[in-house]
Amino acid sequence: MYQNDINIDQKHRHDIPRHQVKQVICSLCGTEQEVQQNCINCGVCMGKYFCGTCKLFDDDISKQQYHCSGCGICRTGGSENFFHCYKCGCCYSTLLKNSHPCVEGAMHHDCPVCFEYLFESRNDVTVMPCGHTIHKSCLNEMREHFQYSCPLCLKSVCDMSKVWEKFDIEIAATPMPEQYQNKMVWILCNDCGKTSHVQFHFVAQKCPNCKSYNTRQT
Structure with a gap:
């Protein structure tokens, strides 16, 4: 296998069993040999970075490669x-x-x-x-795009305490209609995982355990 076959163009995503490579051919002198960094015949360096485990050659050492x-x-x-x-x-x-x-x-x-x-x-x-x-x-x-929860588990991905404070202010300034003032709902907090029975509000429901508004009704 040639050195250039190992340094594959990733755009085409060819799969090469890199670890199974046993022999390489020097593109300068044509000598076939075991995989190694320098040609045993002409001494040319086949790659400034070489990994004997991965059979990987690379001349761009600015990537700071390591195994x-x-x-x-x-x-x-x-x-x-x-x-x-x-x-x-x-x-x-x-x-x-x-x-x-x-x-x-x-x-x-x-x-x-x-x-x-x-x-x-x-x-x-x-x-x-x-x-x-x-x-x-x-x-x-x-x-x-104002998405602040993990796409997998829905927990907050950053400190949302300042946002929750704004929710507090908005809820305090938005009284519920009389028919909803005593309405209670069960919620699940995405941040702490606790379930709670809380008063319903159009804006959001606050978790009494961790004070997060990252909740959903159950």
Whole structure:
């Protein structure tokens, strides 16, 4: 197999059993040999970055490639900037090392917005407060469209306390018609998971446990 066959054009998404590659042919001198970084005959470097496990060659080392034994694949961004969470089964930014909530197999599913498989994605992935993962760009797009809850579990994706304060003011300024003043409903809070029996209001129902308005009637 030729070096250029290994450095495949990702646009066409050809699947090559990379780990099964045993031999490569030097494109400069034509020598067939075991997979390695430098040609045994002419000495040419076949790739400035080389991973003997993934059989991966790449000349663009600005990507800061590194092999993660936990993931079993090569990733970009520099090993010093990431750590592997064995419960989540993926690499996360070191900024999340002591703060992310673990969800088993967190990245082994599609992005809930664009549906790209997150584990193999080359785009930045982030962790929401609920522990579910999403492309950072997709999360930003959600916020631009005023969507502030996880598409998977509906928990808030950011601190909504200021928004809830505005709900308090709006509800206080909007008295209910007399026939609804004693109406009670059961609600489920998407943020804390508690069910409560609360007074109905047209604007929203507040969770008495965590003070969130991210609720729905049950």
